[in-house]
Amino acid sequence: MSARTSPGLAGDRRPAPPPALRVQDVTVRFAGLTALGAVSFTVAPGSVHALIGPNGAGKSTCFNVLSGLYRPESGRVLLGDTELTGLAPHKIAALGVARTFQNIVTTEGTVADNLMVGRHVLTRAGFAASALRLPGAVREQRAHRDRVREIAELTGLGDHFDTPVALLSYGDRKRVELARALCLEPRVLLLDEPVAGMNGAERARTAEVVSAVRARLGLSVLLVEHDMGLVMSLADEVTVLDFGRTVAHGTPDEVRRHPEVLRAYLGTPGADPAPAAAPAPGEDPV
Numbered sequence: 001m002s003a004r005t006s007p008g009l010a011g012d013r014r015p016a017p018p019p020a021l022r023v024q025d026v027t028v029r030f031a032g033l034t035a036l037g038a039v040s041f042t043v044a045p046g047s048v049h050a051l052i053g054p055n056g057a058g059k060s061t062c063f064n065v066l067s068g069l070y071r072p073e074s075g076r077v078l079l080g081d082t083e084l085t086g087l088a089p090h091k092i093a094a095l096g097v098a099r100t101f102q103n104i105v106t107t108e109g110t111v112a113d114n115l116m117v118g119r120h121v122l123t124r125a126g127f128a129a130s131a132l133r134l135p136g137a138v139r140e141q142r143a144h145r146d147r148v149r150e151i152a153e154l155t156g157l158g159d160h161f162d163t164p165v166a167l168l169s170y171g172d173r174k175r176v177e178l179a180r181a182l183c184l185e186p187r188v189l190l191l192d193e194p195v196a197g198m199n200g201a202e203r204a205r206t207a208e209v210v211s212a213v214r215a216r217l218g219l220s221v222l223l224v225e226h227d228m229g230l231v232m233s234l235a236d237e238v239t240v241l242d243f244g245r246t247v248a249h250g251t252p253d254e255v256r257r258h259p260e261v262l263r264a265y266l267g268t269p270g271a272d273p274a275p276a277a278a279p280a281p282g283e284d285p286v
């Protein structure tokens with residue numbers, strides 16, 4: 001059984017706004033290298049917050065702390081008043097923080113199979129009850145499958161519900177990852193480079209899906225992405241890391257003009273990493 005209350009199973013839900021996700025003075029070191037040095041930021045309830053920075057800036061390390069894969073040397077992570085620091089990944093997921101990974105991990109089974117796997121944290125019926133197909137367990141499975149189908153529709157995968165994932169396009173497979181994370185009914189969704197490797201049309205489609213997901217489910221999104229068009233069009237707030245330190249924070253407009261951001265990305269102030277008219281999602285990343 002889940003550590004948090006399982007939400008209803010049918011229809012869009014607009015639960016109470018998610019709690020703020022607060023990262024406070026988080027430090028991670030690898031053999032003397034400071035991957036994160038006292039990094040702090042807050043993902044406001046219901047917002048899209050982007051975490052950007054050049055290669056090696058510490059973005060993945062931060063995601064790994066937030067999802068419980070790394071324990072920070074110091075600092076805290078809080079979801080509302082609940083401390084997440086040092087909890088195991090499955091506990092953090094059960095508390096409502098789901099993540100995707102840069103690399104696709106789903107290859108076997110249909111879209112439906114993969115999404116049902118993402119649902120297991122919310123499953124109440126025990127293994128034996130499910131295996132014996134007891135009435136309560138069957139009802140629950142059916143309700144989960146209905147909800148999973150809704151999530152597939154929301155993420156543009158409805159037509160592929162019973163298609164083996166291996167037969168899908170790259171963009172659709174990446175969206176299966178996103179949909180699978182949503183099957184946990186998260187209150188905060190951590191998206192690690194959701195459009196990496198996609199072509200322009202696939203990136204634009206994924207941007208639409210992320211917007212729809214945020215609008216329909218009312219969750220918060222923390223986005224790590226190199227595609228500046230996507231970041232600038234989706235994010236409400238942006239935190240910029242460089243060499244494990246926060247060098248800027250603000251709205252997309254504020255951040256794109258910040259001298260430290262220009263220096264971090266281009267080595268020199270005066271050139272713009274994301275032009276004033278931000279490219280549409282799907283245009284070339286920086």
Ligand SMILES: Nc1ncnc2c1ncn2[C@@H]1O[C@H](COP(=O)(O)OP(=O)(O)OP(=O)(O)O)[C@@H](O)[C@H]1O
Binds near residue numbers: 034053061
């Ligand atoms: N497990 C590890 N062991 C040692 N050093 C690591 C480890 N993970 C990350 N690092 C180092 O920590 C720093 C931050 O890496 P991280 O992967 O978090 O950056 P990033 O911003 O996600 O980069 P990218 O955009 O290339 O994914 C880098 O110098 C990296 O080499």
